[in-house]
Amino acid sequence: MRLHRCIILLLILTEIPESVAWAQSLEAEVVKDSLKISARQLYFLSDTELERLHNGLTVNLIISLTVSMEGSRNPLYRAQERFAFSFDLWEEKYSVFHSPPDGRSVSHLPVGSAEEWCLQNMPIPLDVIPDPDFFMIQLECFVEETEQENSGEEAPGLTLAGIIEYFSRKKGDQPHRWRISSGLLRLSDLKRTGTEP
Amino acid sequence: MNSLRNGTGIALSRGMKNTHVFTFLFVLLLPAGLYADDQKPEVNINERYLVESVEFEGIDHSKISEDLWEEAQSFVGQNYNAQLANEFAEKLRERLKRRYAIDVRVNKGLKAEHVRVLFRIEKAPGVVTLKSTVKGLYHSKQGFSGLLEVAPFQDHFAVGIVSEADRLLERNAGYMIRFKQPTLGTDLLGFQIDFESYHQSFDDATIAELQERTDIPDFYRARQNFAPYLTFRPIQNLTLSAGLSFQRLQLQYPSLHTATAYAGTGDLRYSRDFPVQNGISQTITATYGLRTATNVLDSDYIYTRHFWKVDYKLSRNKNSFYAHFTGGIIGGTAPLFERFSLGNSTTLRGWNKFDVSPIGGSRVAHGSLEYRYRVLEVFYDVGAVWDPGKYNPVRHSFGFGLAFGKNSCVSLAFPVRLHDVSPIFMIGTRF
Numbered sequence: 113m114r115l116h117r118c119i120i121l122l123l124i125l126t127e128i129p130e131s132v133a134w135a136q137s138l139e140a141e142v143v144k145d146s147l148k149i150s151a152r153q154l155y156f157l158s159d160t161e162l163e164r165l166h167n168g169l170t171v172n173l174i175i176s177l178t179v180s181m182e183g184s185r186n187p188l189y190r191a192q193e194r195f196a197f198s199f200d201l202w203e204e205k206y207s208v209f210h211s212p213p214d215g216r217s218v219s220h221l222p223v224g225s226a227e228e229w230c231l232q233n234m235p236i237p238l239d240v241i242p243d244p245d246f247f248m249i250q251l252e253c254f255v256e257e258t259e260q261e262n263s264g265e266e267a268p269g270l271t272l273a274g275i276i277e278y279f280s281r282k283k284g285d286q287p288h289r290w291r292i293s294s295g296l297l298r299l300s301d302l303k304r305t306g307t308e309p
Numbered sequence: 310m311n312s313l314r315n316g317t318g319i320a321l322s323r324g325m326k327n328t329h330v331f332t333f334l335f336v337l338l339l340p341a342g343l344y345a346d347d348q349k350p351e352v353n354i355n356e357r358y359l360v361e362s363v364e365f366e367g368i369d370h371s372k373i374s375e376d377l378w379e380e381a382q383s384f385v386g387q388n389y390n391a392q393l394a395n396e397f398a399e400k401l402r403e404r405l406k407r408r409y410a411i412d413v414r415v416n417k418g419l420k421a422e423h424v425r426v427l428f429r430i431e432k433a434p435g436v437v438t439l440k441s442t443v444k445g446l447y448h449s450k451q452g453f454s455g456l457l458e459v460a461p462f463q464d465h466f467a468v469g470i471v472s473e474a475d476r477l478l479e480r481n482a483g484y485m486i487r488f489k490q491p492t493l494g495t496d497l498l499g500f501q502i503d504f505e506s507y508h509q510s511f512d513d514a515t516i517a518e519l520q521e522r523t524d525i526p527d528f529y530r531a532r533q534n535f536a537p538y539l540t541f542r543p544i545q546n547l548t549l550s551a552g553l554s555f556q557r558l559q560l561q562y563p564s565l566h567t568a569t570a571y572a573g574t575g576d577l578r579y580s581r582d583f584p585v586q587n588g589i590s591q592t593i594t595a596t597y598g599l600r601t602a603t604n605v606l607d608s609d610y611i612y613t614r615h616f617w618k619v620d621y622k623l624s625r626n627k628n629s630f631y632a633h634f635t636g637g638i639i640g641g642t643a644p645l646f647e648r649f650s651l652g653n654s655t656t657l658r659g660w661n662k663f664d665v666s667p668i669g670g671s672r673v674a675h676g677s678l679e680y681r682y683r684v685l686e687v688f689y690d691v692g693a694v695w696d697p698g699k700y701n702p703v704r705h706s707f708g709f710g711l712a713f714g715k716n717s718c719v720s721l722a723f724p725v726r727l728h729d730v731s732p733i734f735m736i737g738t739r740f
Contacts, residue, residue, distance in 0.1 A: 168415025168424065170353045170391050198353040201417045201424060207354035219354055 138251055138294040142304040146235035149177065149249060154292065156227045156253050165199035172196050172256035177234055182246040182296055189240045195230045243299040252291045353391040360384045360426055361418030362584050367430040371714055377401060382585040389415060389424050398428060446475055446654055446737035450661040454740060465489055475653045475740045478515055478645050478669050483507035499540040506533045514667035525668055526610060526644045531559040538574060550576040558644060570644050571606035575599040592622045612641030631679040639671035649673035651694045654739040658690055658722035659706025666701055670694035686712040
């Protein structure tokens with residue numbers, strides 16, 4: 113019995129960071145024939161990534177959106193996109209490049225607007241969502257490791273230095289990754305912009 | 310099955326039965342779609358700016374091969390290319406046998422709309438190396454000098470044994486211990502402690518002249534130095550050091566006793582590599598050192614020592630030209646180890662320092678010009694060391710030999726004088 117309590121407590125503790133992310137707001141809005149997501153209180157880029165950007169480097173962010181029905185584990189829709197962030201050293205503004213086939217880019221933005229721009233470029237087609245059923249949207253985001261960060265694993269052969277390096281990696285060195293879900297949504301309840309009432 | 314692929318977004322049928330198979334295919338196909346044509350979005354807004362300079366930090370230039378150095382300098386004047394910079398960093402890391410972590414940084418340049426690319430090189434975490442430094446020098450007039458230093462723990466701690474007669478008027482034999490903390494919470498600040506313990510021996514000419522010069526402190530048979538200091542790097546290329554040096558000397562006459570030379574120390578070092586232009590690279594390093602022993606520190610010897618040194622290097626292809634200047638002034642009564650001397654492996658190379666001035670001087674001025682083609686070297690030295698009111702002529706020397714890297718040499722040097730033009734032969738690593 114005591115063991116069960118311990119396991120439950122452990123499970124609760126390990127889930128806390130994700131629960132915090134869940135508490136953030138993920139908003140959906142119908143714009144013409146698609147659903148657009150926004151996460152105004154959410155910051156994709158951690159201090160580490162911002163520091164890298166301020167050092168003139170590129171930070172690649174992978175964002176995925178999943179739509180699923182209430183109580184169903186099978187997704188209705190999934191999209192995963194890559195966005196390359198950079199910080200203009202002279203203008204001191206952020207720039208984002210959306211990977212092909214879209215290939216669009218935007219510059220001269222503050223960091224929050226640059227993050228928002230990514231979600232605006234990931235519309236969910238309305239025809240995949242059945243009305244009037246309830247559905248959920250899950251947003252997942254992680255920073256792609258650079259080649260240099262990966263290079264230890266690509267080193268040819270197994271070396272003592274490589275093993276020491278692997279085991280001496282701090283937990284904080286892991287790439288920033290998080291997930292957030294909306295509550296239960298229904299198309300008919302959502303705010304509509306640019307469509308006939 | 311009703312599925313739709315729209316970019317990388319995939320709509321899935323609600324009635325789909327074999328969802329596991331589809332999920333598997335999705336996972337399999339998605340990366341293929343993302344990385345189609347092996348096209349990675351390395352689009353960095355700073356790529357519209359021109360590279361002003363490419364710099365390296367944390368590694369000696371001698372560890373970077375000439376071809377890599379030239380490749381790095383070829384970025385100058387071109388638009389910054391993040392992918393090329395990363396590829397270069399990886400190539401550099403390969404050459405350094407993956408013992409180093411290389412961090413690429415891009416900063417604003419001094420010119421508008423230009424950027425500076427900096428490769429920061431650090432020992433890879435977890436890589437334990439036992440770094441050792443071995444120096445050996447044979448000087449036909451002053452004998453052998455040698456140093457063995459072992460530095461485990463990534464240069465934080467070093468111990469060494471020394472028997473050396475090249476730099477000072479004394480021969481030191483003993484050991485040294487060094488503790489170094491390169492960063493103190495910030496990259497700008499570092500801390501180091503040096504401890505040295507030596508037994509001294511002096512040339513007969515020095516002892517004889519000291520008997521006539523009562524204004525100069527007597528020779529000693531042992532010397533210990535404890536020197537903690539802070540290093541501050543406020544801007545790139547500039548290093549400031551400030552600390553203390555507690556030296557205790559064991560004197561034999563008139564009776565065995567200890568004298569102290571407790572001094573405050575300060576050093577200022579500026580070093581800059583100029584951008585390569587027309588294949589010409591230039592480097593300048595300027596150093597100023599100050600040691601001041603005062604009553605405040607309860608020092609027996611009261612003096613102030615100033616020292617200046619400027620080194621300039623210009624190279625193109627296999628030709629290199631070097632110019633060096635040193636100057637110094639001592640005010641007050643300084644012990645022998647602080648006095649300047651000329652006539653060793655780096656100054657007035659054709660002269661024996663005990664012929665130039667067996668007890669050195671409180672004033673020094675010296676210049677050297679060197680030309681190297683590959684490893685062949687010719688050089689010319691000029692300088693004087695003297696005390697105020699005591700005449701000591703300006704001396705010249707020249708020579709030739711082979712030079713390897715920064716400090717290793719095989720040289721034959723000649724004094725410029727009318728009689729007793731006996732050459733001096735040197736082989737080994739300069740101190």
